Amino acid sequence: MTVPVRVRFAPSPTGKVHAGNIHTAIFDYLWARHTGGTFILRIEDTDVERKEAGAVEHMMEALKWLGLDWDEGPGVGGPYGPYYQSQRLPLYKAAAEKLVADGHAYYCFCSTERLEAMHQQQEANKQLTGYDRACRNLTAEECKAKESQGIKSVVRFKVPLEGQMTIHDLIYGDISFDYKNIDDFVMLKSDGYPTYHLANVVDDTAMKITHVIRGEEWISSTPRHLLMYQAFGYTPPQYIHMAMIVGADRAKLSKRRGAISILEYRDMGYLSEALFNFLVLIGWSLDDKTEIMTRQQIIEKFSLERMGRTAAAFNQDKLDWMNGVYIRNLPFDDLADRLLPFLDRYLPPEVKRPLDAVYVKEITPLIKERIITLKEAAAYADFFFLDNLTHDAAKFVDKKTDAATALKALKSAEEKLSALDDFNRDQLETTLRSLAETLGIKAGQLFNVLRVAATARDATPPLFETMAALGQDRCLQRIKSAIAVLSKN
Numbered sequence: 001m002t003v004p005v006r007v008r009f010a011p012s013p014t015g016k017v018h019a020g021n022i023h024t025a026i027f028d029y030l031w032a033r034h035t036g037g038t039f040i041l042r043i044e045d046t047d048v049e050r051k052e053a054g055a056v057e058h059m060m061e062a063l064k065w066l067g068l069d070w071d072e073g074p075g076v077g078g079p080y081g082p083y084y085q086s087q088r089l090p091l092y093k094a095a096a097e098k099l100v101a102d103g104h105a106y107y108c109f110c111s112t113e114r115l116e117a118m119h120q121q122q123e124a125n126k127q128l129t130g131y132d133r134a135c136r137n138l139t140a141e142e143c144k145a146k147e148s149q150g151i152k153s154v155v156r157f158k159v160p161l162e163g164q165m166t167i168h169d170l171i172y173g174d175i176s177f178d179y180k181n182i183d184d185f186v187m188l189k190s191d192g193y194p195t196y197h198l199a200n201v202v203d204d205t206a207m208k209i210t211h212v213i214r215g216e217e218w219i220s221s222t223p224r225h226l227l228m229y230q231a232f233g234y235t236p237p238q239y240i241h242m243a244m245i246v247g248a249d250r251a252k253l254s255k256r257r258g259a260i261s262i263l264e265y266r267d268m269g270y271l272s273e274a275l276f277n278f279l280v281l282i283g284w285s286l287d288d289k290t291e292i293m294t295r296q297q298i299i300e301k302f303s304l305e306r307m308g309r310t311a312a313a314f315n316q317d318k319l320d321w322m323n324g325v326y327i328r329n330l331p332f333d334d335l336a337d338r339l340l341p342f343l344d345r346y347l348p349p350e351v352k353r354p355l356d357a358v359y360v361k362e363i364t365p366l367i368k369e370r371i372i373t374l375k376e377a378a379a380y381a382d383f384f385f386l387d388n389l390t391h392d393a394a395k396f397v398d399k400k401t402d403a404a405t406a407l408k409a410l411k412s413a414e415e416k417l418s419a420l421d422d423f424n425r426d427q428l429e430t431t432l433r434s435l436a437e438t439l440g441i442k443a444g445q446l447f448n449v450l451r452v453a454a455t456a457r458d459a460t461p462p463l464f465e466t467m468a469a470l471g472q473d474r475c476l477q478r479i480k481s482a483i484a485v486l487s488k489n
């Protein structure tokens, strides 16, 4: 019988979560959902100095927005909690003491000053920096004596002095490490907090994690973890290290290098479905052509075999393209619901609030072809909402149409359109096509002039639908104001 998959996303709350961090959460989630396993969220908040207020909340909001709902963890509980490492300190202390008692670890009383001087010396001698094991062979009495003098200690792991260890990674295969390059690392700090290594191993064991999925930057920590598993007598999980997402310049994405936080994408009007699909494809592919896939399809088809070994670049153009596709594929009602808050936030202040949700639904089909993000809709479609537009006389004139023709066209259109008793799309089209004929100009010329009058823009949605949505009064008023502007010149 195979053991059910249990995977965890284990972020350290040290800042806002960006694509690089959330990427591993996505693959944890996919592996859990694909196998019918469990996806756990564990907060690795043991680095007191780097902890940032609000970071956990931000992280959870980002996970929820992307639909990465966790089965165990903060907020939902579970049988292996607490899921904050800062609430599990006694476990780590007991584990460290056990390894000391079993001869796999030792107390180290070296002062920070001594360690710093040692590092400097090592650097000056161009040696590998690392602990020189000064305390490795202290006797129990020597330790007691130091303790009674009030000297603080850390617990270090006794790494074998020679030999090799090979880790097996499901993506990268076998990777060997020489023990001589691994120093006796700290497991428990003098303030009683564990280091990442100890807490990680203790919790992955306690939480029965079957697969550790994490960024490739943790590969070099893995031999330390495996040494601890051996020393504790625990069975290690399987390892899946993931190629790191890089920027267009192929340099690492990082909080410091301006990586955008996940919630900023939300606030810029990217759809979470699109961002999810996009981020999945940075680390995995179904084949060499399929791009747009629903979450359900991805979950069904997901496989570890097709995860990439090389760092994929974050391609903003592709994300924009994908977001546009997702926007166009959304049912109108759904899109309108999502547009509403963005229009509300970004339309100019003179537009009356609350916005008319029915009207937003009506115009949604007219703008969805042209926007890449939800936020853009406000700037693109403001003319649907403004009472008064400012017309620019120059916009009515082009190679085919001079100002006098434009003016004449507008005046005739005003007359014809005010006589219409039903201002619907088809009526508008019939009326305006026959008007162009009467005027002896191309339909396109007339439409352009009216488009500018109705919207004060060059590029706009389909003319008749737009005019119908604006309504007769507003269209006539805009045509009048365009006539006034053109008459002045």
Ligand code: GLU
Pocket (backbone or CB within 6 Å): 010, 011, 012, 044, 196, 200, 212, 213, 214, 215, 218
């Ligand atoms: N807390 C680590 C991080 O911030 C977790 C790494 C791991 O998954 O083991 O990424």
